[in-house]
Amino acid sequence: MVRQSTTLVWLFLMAATIATTWWLSKDGFSARVGTVAIFAIAAFKVRLVLLHFMELKQAPRPWRLIFEAWVLLATAAIVGIYLSTPPLAA
Amino acid sequence: MATVREDAEAARRLPGVEGVWVFIAADMCFFALLFVSFMLGRQEATPVFEASRQTLDINFGGINTLILLTSSWCVVLAVEAVKRDALARVPHLIAGAFLLGVAFMVSKALEYGGKIKAGISMLTNDFYMYYYTLTGLHLLHVLAGNILLIVLWKQARARRFSRGNCVVLECGASYWHMVDLLWIVLFPLLYLLR
Numbered sequence: 287m288v289r290q291s292t293t294l295v296w297l298f299l300m301a302a303t304i305a306t307t308w309w310l311s312k313d314g315f316s317a318r319v320g321t322v323a324i325f326a327i328a329a330f331k332v333r334l335v336l337l338h339f340m341e342l343k344q345a346p347r348p349w350r351l352i353f354e355a356w357v358l359l360a361t362a363a364i365v366g367i368y369l370s371t372p373p374l375a376a
Numbered sequence: 377m378a379t380v381r382e383d384a385e386a387a388r389r390l391p392g393v394e395g396v397w398v399f400i401a402a403d404m405c406f407f408a409l410l411f412v413s414f415m416l417g418r419q420e421a422t423p424v425f426e427a428s429r430q431t432l433d434i435n436f437g438g439i440n441t442l443i444l445l446t447s448s449w450c451v452v453l454a455v456e457a458v459k460r461d462a463l464a465r466v467p468h469l470i471a472g473a474f475l476l477g478v479a480f481m482v483s484k485a486l487e488y489g490g491k492i493k494a495g496i497s498m499l500t501n502d503f504y505m506y507y508y509t510l511t512g513l514h515l516l517h518v519l520a521g522n523i524l525l526i527v528l529w530k531q532a533r534a535r536r537f538s539r540g541n542c543v544v545l546e547c548g549a550s551y552w553h554m555v556d557l558l559w560i561v562l563f564p565l566l567y568l569l570r
Contacts, residue, residue, distance in 0.1 A: 321568070332560050
C-alpha cells in the first residue's frame, strides 16, 4: 500500500510538470494567470515531495511545520514580488 | 485520550538524523534568499530579464525536472524496499537514481555548452548572472548527490542496510529529495516566470 501511494505521488508530480512546462507556460494563458498558476502548482509539488518522499507526514509536528512554512513563505515572496512588478507592455 | 495522543506523537519519527535536517533547512533558506534576490533583480530590470528568459530552452528545464523527480522516486522505492526486506532490489534502485542524476548533469552540460557557444556568460547581464549562479549552485548539489548515491550503492551491494539499520540511507535520501525539491522551484523561476 505504502509503495503504491508514493508511486501515485510520483505519477502526479510527472503529470503536473508536463502540464506546467508544455501547457500553462504557453501564450494561451495571460502571463499573470499562467505564472501564478505555475507557482501554485510548484508549491503543491514541493509539499508533496516534503510530505511523501521526505516522509515529513510521519515526522514530529514541529519539523513538518518548519518545512511547510518554508513552502508558504518562499511561494508568497516570489508571487508577491512578481505581482508587485509592473507587467511588460505586451 | 491524552495518552493516545502522546503515543501517536511518540510514533512520529524523522527519517535519518536531526543534523541532516538542520542542514537541509539551512540550505533551503539560503536558496529561498537567492530566489527573493532574483525576483528583486527582475523587478529592477524586467525587460532584460524577460528577453533573456525567452532565450532559455524550456524543454531542457522540463525534461530535467522529470529526470530528477524520477530519480527521487527510485530512492523512495529503495528506502521502501529496505523496510520490506527486499534487499536484492535496493542496489538496482539506487543505481537507477544515480544514472538519472548523471543524465541531469549531461543535460545541463549540453545546455551550458549551447549558451557559451552563443557567447552568453555570467557577465552578459544580471539575468544570466542569476541563471549561472543558481543553476551552478544547484548543479554542485546534484554532483554531491551523485557521489553520495555511489557510496549508498556500494553499501547496498554489501547488504549494509536492513529494516533496523537504514539511517545512512535515509539521510542520503532526504538530501537527494531536497535537491529535487529545489529544482522544482528553480525551473519555473528561471524558465517559466513571464
